[in-house]
Amino acid sequence: MAGKLYEWLSGAVLDDHSRRKHKILREYFFQYLTVRCQLPQQSRFKLAVIDGFSGGGRYQCGAAGSPVIFIEELKRALRYININRGSQGLGLVTIECFLILNDADKNVTAFLQENLAPVIAEAKETESRLILNTVFFSEPFEQLYPKVKELLSKYRCRNVLFNLDQCGHSHVDRKTILDITRSNPSAEIFYTFAIEALVSYLKKSDPTMLISQLAPVGLREDDIRNLENHLTKKSWLGAAERLVFQAFKECAPYVSPFSINNPSGWRYWLIHFANSYKARQVYNNILHDNSSSQAHFGRSGLNMLSYDPAEDGSLYLFGESDRENARNELLEDIPRIISESGDAVSVSDFYASIYNETPAHTDDVHAAIIQSPEIEVITPGGGTRRKPNTITVNDTLKFKSQRTFFHML
Structure with missing residues (x-):
């Protein structure tokens, strides 16, 4: 060295x-x-x-x-x-x-x-x-x-x-x-x-x-x-x-x-x-x-460096309490990212767009996707995923037909 x-x-x-x-x-x-x-x-x-x-x-x-x-x-x-x-x-x-x-x-x-x-x-x-x-x-x-x-x-x-x-x-x-x-x-x-x-x-x-x-x-x-x-x-x-x-x-x-x-x-x-x-x-x-x-x-969700240094931001040490904060932020961040593509995006394209800007664990990303009231995960055959650990890169993330007004605010 x-x-x-x-x-x-x-x-x-x-x-x-x-x-x-x-x-x-x-x-x-x-x-x-x-x-x-x-x-x-x-x-x-x-x-x-x-x-x-x-x-x-x-x-x-x-x-x-x-x-x-x-x-x-x-x-x-x-x-x-x-x-x-x-x-x-x-x-x-x-x-x-x-x-x-x-x-x-x-x-x-x-x-x-x-x-x-x-x-x-x-x-x-x-x-x-x-x-x-x-x-x-x-x-x-x-x-x-x-x-x-x-x-x-x-x-x-x-x-x-x-x-x-x-x-x-x-x-x-x-x-x-x-x-x-x-x-x-x-x-x-x-x-x-x-x-x-x-x-x-x-x-x-x-x-x-x-x-x-x-x-x-x-x-x-x-x-x-x-x-x-x-x-x-x-x-x-x-x-x-x-x-x-x-x-x-x-x-x-x-x-x-x-x-x-x-x-x-x-x-x-x-x-x-x-x-x-x-x-x-x-x-x-x-x-x-x-x-x-x-x-x-x-930030612990997506866009990890997009914060006001004078007002917010927190220490993230990749532990369980940090992961809980990440899951909360991801619930808001993920629908916003999908909306930038319209109303649907492939999981592989979604991964490609987020992973340079997040410290989050894959399991937490998947959990936030399944828990979101805004999003559904569509399989290649047209079915719907119900569990986080079943999501694959061949799936599609899509907004549900009846959405909240969250993303319009």
């Missing part, structure tokens, strides 16, 4: 924010694999994982770093997938993973290779249906990226996952993130940075945007210079989230601008970039399974 130079060789300490981040990464990667291996006719799944700031693989306490996590979850997911497929009488799946690992420090890369050697050997020995091709680099990520892009083209892999766990902000350019998502239709990125570094970067490169995003909560140039005094304020979290979203919204269709939760100061952001609403949908659900790991400030 660049920026804050971990003492990998003498024993890197695992910080709390990194522990939370790794848990989310681990659980999301498992879900990513299981979702991508659901087709009954499927016999092989091919992906590339690029860990741009891979570190030494093991922390002082023995906890796994991201390279070990990726291999462990490949094994766990493959076993889970094939047990389920076997129980259904389906053919088994082989996963082929091209794992690219990079750390700018050559000594750290050598340490990583030493730590990974038994992990890779064990995976190859015990998982005959896991094909793992691992390559190591020791270069600054921006210098390495053209080589990675060339390798991905040569490898001919559509499914690409980048883990860019930098410290600071300057080690990965926004243009590179944009190039990743545009060059790879199925690309996803986990991107970590410290908010102070982003503020410093924008202060030099785009001061107008910086001031415009922070001014609504009363943060001026003097406040920015003394940012440490504001990091624990909920209003700061909301302002920073708007700032992050504004800075990165052009990089992918779906951008999650949520901070790693730390009530003593919201300093670190873990952003997930994706080209598919399904990826964001799964990511939101993972965050709810890890409530309090990430934090959002604003």
